[in-house]
Amino acid sequence: xxxxxxxxxxxxxxxxxxxxxxxxxxxxxxxxxxxxxxxxxxxxxxxxxxxxxxxxxxxxxxxxxxxxxxxxxxxxxxxxxxxxxxxxxxxxxxxxxxxxxxxxxxxxxxxxxxxxxxxxxxxxxxxxxxxxxxxxxxxxxxxxxxxxxxxxxxxxxxxxxxxxxxxxxxxxxxxxxxxxxxxxxxxxxxxxxxxxxxxxxxxxxxxxxxxxxxxxxxxxxxxxxxxxxxxxxxxxxxxxxxxxxxxxxxxxxxxxxxxxxxxxxxxxxxxxxxxxxxxxxxxxxxxxxxxxxxxxxxxxxxxxxxxxxxxxxxxxxxxxxxxxxxxxxxxxxxxxxxxxxxxxxxxx
Amino acid sequence: xxxxxxxxxxxxxxxxxxxxxxxxxxxxxxxxxxxxxxxxxxxxxxxxxxxxxxxxxxxxxxxxxxxxxxxxxxxxxxxxxxxxxxxxxxxxxxxxxxxxxxxxxxxxxxxxxxxxxxxxxxxxxxxxxxxxxxxxxxxxxxxxxxxxxxxxxxxxxxxxxxxxxxxxxxxxxxxxxxxxxxxxxxxxxxxxxxxxxxxxxxxxxxxxxxxxxxxxxxxxxxxxxxxxxxxxxxxxxxxxxxxxxxxxxxxxxxxxxxxxxxxxxxxxxxxxxxxxxxxxxxxxxxxxxxxxxxxxxxxxxxxxxxxxxxxxxxxxxxxxxxxxxxxxxxxxxxxxxxxxxxxxxxxx
DNA sequence: TTTAGCACTCGTTCTTCCTGAGTGCTAAAG
DNA sequence: CTTTAGCACTCAGGAAGAACGAGTGCTAAA
Numbered sequence: 119x120x121x122x123x124x125x126x127x128x129x130x131x132x133x134x135x136x137x138x139x140x141x142x143x144x145x146x147x148x149x150x151x152x153x154x155x156x157x158x159x160x161x162x163x164x165x166x167x168x169x170x171x172x173x174x175x176x177x178x179x180x181x182x183x184x185x186x187x188x189x190x191x192x193x194x195x196x197x198x199x200x201x202x203x204x205x206x207x208x209x210x211x212x213x214x215x216x217x218x219x220x221x222x223x224x225x226x227x228x229x230x231x232x233x234x235x236x237x238x239x240x241x242x243x244x245x246x247x248x249x250x251x252x253x254x255x256x257x258x259x260x261x262x263x264x265x266x267x268x269x270x271x272x273x274x275x276x277x278x279x280x281x282x283x284x285x286x287x288x289x290x291x292x293x294x295x296x297x298x299x300x301x302x303x304x305x306x307x308x309x310x311x312x313x314x315x316x317x318x319x320x321x322x323x324x325x326x327x328x329x330x331x332x333x334x335x336x337x338x339x340x341x342x343x344x345x346x347x348x349x350x351x352x353x354x355x356x357x358x359x360x361x362x363x364x365x366x367x368x369x370x371x372x373x374x375x376x377x378x379x380x381x382x383x384x385x386x387x388x389x390x391x392x393x394x395x396x397x398x399x400x401x402x403x404x405x406x407x408x409x410x411x412x413x414x415x416x417x418x419x420x421x422x423x424x425x426x427x428x429x430x431x432x433x434x435x436x437x438x439x440x441x442x443x444x445x446x447x448x449x450x451x452x453x454x455x456x457x458x459x460x461x462x463x464x465x466x
Numbered sequence: 467x468x469x470x471x472x473x474x475x476x477x478x479x480x481x482x483x484x485x486x487x488x489x490x491x492x493x494x495x496x497x498x499x500x501x502x503x504x505x506x507x508x509x510x511x512x513x514x515x516x517x518x519x520x521x522x523x524x525x526x527x528x529x530x531x532x533x534x535x536x537x538x539x540x541x542x543x544x545x546x547x548x549x550x551x552x553x554x555x556x557x558x559x560x561x562x563x564x565x566x567x568x569x570x571x572x573x574x575x576x577x578x579x580x581x582x583x584x585x586x587x588x589x590x591x592x593x594x595x596x597x598x599x600x601x602x603x604x605x606x607x608x609x610x611x612x613x614x615x616x617x618x619x620x621x622x623x624x625x626x627x628x629x630x631x632x633x634x635x636x637x638x639x640x641x642x643x644x645x646x647x648x649x650x651x652x653x654x655x656x657x658x659x660x661x662x663x664x665x666x667x668x669x670x671x672x673x674x675x676x677x678x679x680x681x682x683x684x685x686x687x688x689x690x691x692x693x694x695x696x697x698x699x700x701x702x703x704x705x706x707x708x709x710x711x712x713x714x715x716x717x718x719x720x721x722x723x724x725x726x727x728x729x730x731x732x733x734x735x736x737x738x739x740x741x742x743x744x745x746x747x748x749x750x751x752x753x754x755x756x757x758x759x760x761x762x763x764x765x766x767x768x769x770x771x772x773x774x775x776x777x778x779x780x781x782x783x784x785x786x787x788x789x790x791x792x793x794x795x796x797x798x799x800x801x802x803x804x805x806x807x808x809x810x811x812x813x814x
Numbered sequence: 815t816t817t818a819g820c821a822c823t824c825g826t827t828c829t830t831c832c833t834g835a836g837t838g839c840t841a842a843a844g
Numbered sequence: 845c846t847t848t849a850g851c852a853c854t855c856a857g858g859a860a861g862a863a864c865g866a867g868t869g870c871t872a873a874a
Contacts (some may be wrong), residue, residue, distance in 0.1 A: 144867055157817050162868065180823045180867050257607050259617060267625055269607060269617055276617055279627050355703060356722035365715055367707055374704035492836055502868055510837070526856045528836050 121171075127152055129173055130197045131449050133185045135438050140362045142182030178449055182348070187399035187433060190411070194437050201438035203446055210236065211443065225451070227351035229427050233447060234354025235464045237440060239429040240377055247423045250308040251276075251345045252457045253338050256300040263287040268334050270341055277422065278341045282333055296330055298321075304335055309342040352381045363432040369409070376406035377430065394441045394448075399433045407434065413440045415448035420455050427451075469540075470517075470636065475500055476512050477521055478545045481533045485784050488710045490530030528599060535747035538759070542744055542785050550788035552795055559791065563798045573799070575699035577775050581795060582702025585788060587777040588725055592698045595771045598656040599624075599693045602687050604648040611635040616682050618689055623768065626689045630681055634674070644678055647671075652683055657690040700729045711780040717757070724754035725778065742789045742796075747781045757781065761788050763796035768803050775799075 121129070131152040135143040145158040145165060163233070165183055168174045173189035176182075185193065203211075214232040230243035257269040265283045272278075303319055304312065316335050320328050355377050364370035397412040413435065414428025427448060429440060471476070479500040483491040493506040493513060502509070511530055518524045521537035524530075533541065551559075562580040578591035605617040613631045620626075651667055652660065664683050667674045703725050712718035745760040761783065762776025775796060777788060 142867090146867080158867095159817055159819095159869095160815085163816090166869075176868085178824060178863095179869095180825075182867065255609075257615075259605050261603075261619070267605075267617065267619070269615065269627060271609070271615070275629060277627050277629050279617060279625050281623060281625050354726070356719065356726050359715055359719045361721065367713055367715070370703065371707045374707065378702070378704050490836090494836085506836095507838095507848055507850095508846085514838075524837085526855060527838095528834095529856075530836065723846090 124154070125164055125168060126197060127154065128161060129168060129185070129189060130193060132165075132168075132174060132183055133193045133197070136184050136449050137434050140434060142177055142184050144182035147182065151359050154410065184434075187401070190398045190433055190437070191401075194398070198438045201436075201442040203336060203442050207443065207445060211450060215447070215454065226425055226427070227353070229425070229447070229451060230353040232352050233427060233429060233444070234357060236447075237429050237441075238354075238357045238360060238444060239431040239435075240352060240355045240358055241427060241429050242350050242352045242377070242380060243425065243427045244348045245345075245423055245425050246348055247345065249422050251342055252306050252308055253342065254305055256297060256304070256334065256338075257295045258293045258300075258334075260288075260290055260293055263289075266293055268337060270338055272341070272345065273422075276345065278337075278339075284330075288330070292330075296327070296334070299327075299331065300334060304338065309339065309346060312339055312342070350381045352377050358431075361432055363434065364408075372406050373410060373430075376404065391413065394445045396437060411435050411437075413437065413444060415441075415444040417448040417451040418455060425451065472502070472504075473512055473516060474545060475502065475542060476509060477516055477533070478541060480513075480516075480531055481537065481541045481545070482523060484532050487784055488782060490525055490532050495530065521712035532782075535749065538746045538781055538785070539749075542746070546713075546786045549734060549784075549790040551790050554771070555791065556794060557737065559795050559798060563795070563802065574773055574775070575701070576801060577773075578699050578701040578796070581775060581777060581792070582705060584701075584793060584795075585777050586705045586708060587779040587783075587788075588702045588706055589775060589777050590698050590700045590725070590728060591775045592662065592696045593693070593767060593771055593773050593775065594696055597770050599690055600654050600656055601690065602653055604645060604682065604686075606641045606645045606648075606682075608636075608638055608641055611637075614641055617684060618686055620689070621731075625694065626685075628685050632678075636678070640678075644675070644682070647675075647679065648682060652686065656695060657687065660687055662692070698729045700725050706779075709780055711757075711782065720754050721758060721778075725754065742793045744785060744789065759783050759785075761785065761792060763789075763792040765796040765799040766803060773799065 128148060131148050135147055135151055135169045145161040148154070148161050148165075149156070149158050150267060165174060168189075169176065169183065172186055173192060174183040175186045175189075212237065226243040226245055230241040233243075234241040249271050253270055254273045255271040257271075259269065261265040261267060261281065264285070264287050265281060266288065267279055267281050269277060269279045299319075303315060309317055312335060316332060319331060323331060355374050358364045358370055358374060358377075364373070394413065397414075398406075399411060400408050402408060402410070402412060407430070408431075410428050410430055410461045412428055413434045414426055416424050416426045419425050425448075427444065429444065433439075476496055479496050480491045483495055483499055493509040496502070496509050496513075497504070497506050503732050513522060516537075517524065519530065520534055521540060522531040523537075525532060525536045562584065574591040578589040581591075582589040599620050601618055602621045602743060603619040605619075607615040607617065609615060609629065612633070612635050613629060614636065615624060615627055615629050617627045647667075651663060655663055660683060666678060667679060671679060706712045706718055706722060706725075712721070742761065742763045745755075745762075747759060748756050750756060750758070750760060755778070757780075758778055759781045760776055760778050762774055764772050764774045769772050773796075775792065777783075777792065779788075
């Protein structure tokens, strides 16, 4: 059933009032805020109906109404006006984008910090790959006679390095050989294929060569594992406390713990699809998020990889504003990654 | 003036009781806990004197006593028994040490996470260098005709890389030349010396070469800046909330914000000297820490660098236990970095 | 269909009172 | 001189109650 225009207006007024004040909205407040030429009693009747429809809720009998998750959902889907960022806001975001950002996986973590500062909400950021990551290239650089650096590059243009110190010495030709072998046998393999291949090669190679190979390949495995686990960066967790719904510790603590452990355990709401996505209250899979909302936006990194950045907050969030900011920010990132020439689009 | 043995015993009992219960300690409790054969009235007299000396405090007239910062200080300096870790605890730390740790600056951040999990307190970790860091070596790896990877190594054995994409193309010989130039002119220079040198070279080099050089040198500057700023990693901030002194938001919030921003702004209590250091309450420089204590331990990374890892908590902390853990952990890290052969002592 | 009026609900806040842990002091005992 | 028992006193914290007021639902009239 379609809502009457007046009901929509009222629902919207409730949501927007509540977003601002964090307090239940009464019928009088609606009369004052929305430009309706009816009395509060009429509004009360309408609100009672909206409550029956499950769009509004009463925290207790004699309080105003607050939007239910369904109410927010309807608001987000139909009622919300696309928020236009002010010039200052876009300027702020642009500045933030141009500053600071350096290496690929730092991009995600930096982006999170920036967004958190901009929005005063905790953020999370991660990268997802549509396909499995593989190592595309190995370079070995000699440091001293008993140490060398391995530089690995994945197909997603991510570069990682590691310094190895050995108990025995290696010569430059040995390293050269090793490098050739690695590039021949261990490129283009997914995580699952690496270990079997390692075993296979071990049969042919000598003891000493094998130990070197396995050192580097172990590192490759680490790198790929890290990428597959979609390491999550979080930032700005304490900013939760600034919002009235998390003033009570019982509310704040589990969520804060969840957020800070999210980074470790990689447990994350499954995400895909383009652009901005909003999950309201119980729409979230994780129990800890059932009373909170998540707004996230994805951006293209290139190389089949997508970055996702999101903010977490109370269901009472300024969805319009946040969605606009995230979206704009994500577009900026996509652009940065897109045309690699500009500025500093480098990756680690 | 030296305290009588009985006063010491009482002070110690107060501290240890309070550490456990987080509640003011009364005279009766002391009689029960310490093996003293005197009545509570006697204890009361003694406690009154200890209060006059500034070692104990009363939250309000009719409550028990709690240690003042000076009381804690005296306890830590003279009364505290060196805590011996149980075999399980050392085992736990050893496990943690061998696991996970990979790259140099990840060591610090990982170590922080581990300690935070072990202690249930927020941690911070950073590296300090006694001397200025310099770039000791540049390697340039060709990727495609319009992109290359720069691998930089500092004297502290820290390796960083970055992928550069260009709008024009470069040839292998060009890169070779560039690499030689960088290694000749831009190694061994501190942050302050790099920029002047860059200007000097720009005079001789052609337009195009100069733009490449400045790209890489800018990166070098970034790397050195990052190292000089002693980037601080924090972890486990939400675990603050588990402790009763931070149950009230007014107490918790400023500290949490301070900790989370510490990572950004690099503002940190100046640290040096070996081994474990304890800062109690007002001994901390930062205002936000005036009601908290910091326990930190340093470890040797090698190459003139020192790592520092610390925990932050209420003044009521189990100093003995935490100091022992941190110290043991730091020793483990020093050992790891010391003999480079073992396990995985690599650095980024 | 809208509105005014009114009784009712119920969270919030303020006050009051009570309790009990713990103190400081005094005076007697060791 | 030190220790102890006794006692009056203090004060945070919790419980209970009262007053308040914002907001509702319902009824009856416009």
